[in-house]
Amino acid sequence: MAHQGSCMCGAVAFTIDGDIATGNACHCTSCRKQSGHYWASIDVPRTALAIQDADHIRWYQSSEKVRRGFCDTCGSTLFWDPVFQDWTSVAIGALDSPTQMRLSLHIYVSEKGDYYDIADGLPQNET
Template identity: 60%
Template structure:
């Protein structure tokens, strides 16, 4: 079981089972949503329990995706591909230890110009 929350604790969540290795998305939407790149892990919707869901606000960022954040403190928590059986959870929202490591970078062709990626992990341009 893995647990986590937003900054103020109004939204808490639990994930049953092991976490998949996270990826870091560098697309412009993820950078604007999170303030930098978005590191997250995909979990089965059935494995996720959310407490305080009434404090979540969902922003429909595209036809296929909504992003969830705490309406009290503004913490970015979820990236939700609406028609899939999984949902992505921000790695920074998990209580430690997570027991996983970043696996890859995605959408690096759109990354910010203010940083370099130098960790040696695979980098997908799109």
């Protein structure tokens, strides 16, 4: 099954070829600062991700191991890309609905913001 997604303005669109059953929510400080809250994403094999108009993606190298991709027109956060892996995290919010998926895990909850609670009953990893 193929899933479609895009940034807010439509300058960047992408297709994920395959199933996307579950995602995770990262509460680390970097993800919160980048997204404005926590980062909800799905990990997709790079071979299953096709990006149209990739020339509109700007990459920010947030660490030695990770770069973060966003639209250069509207600023939508789209990708978290561990450069030494064979997968990319894709923002769940950028997927066209319905996604038919659920979150399965919260990570880096030791860094979560103090302005919200996690009360959905999902597993929570400190890191």
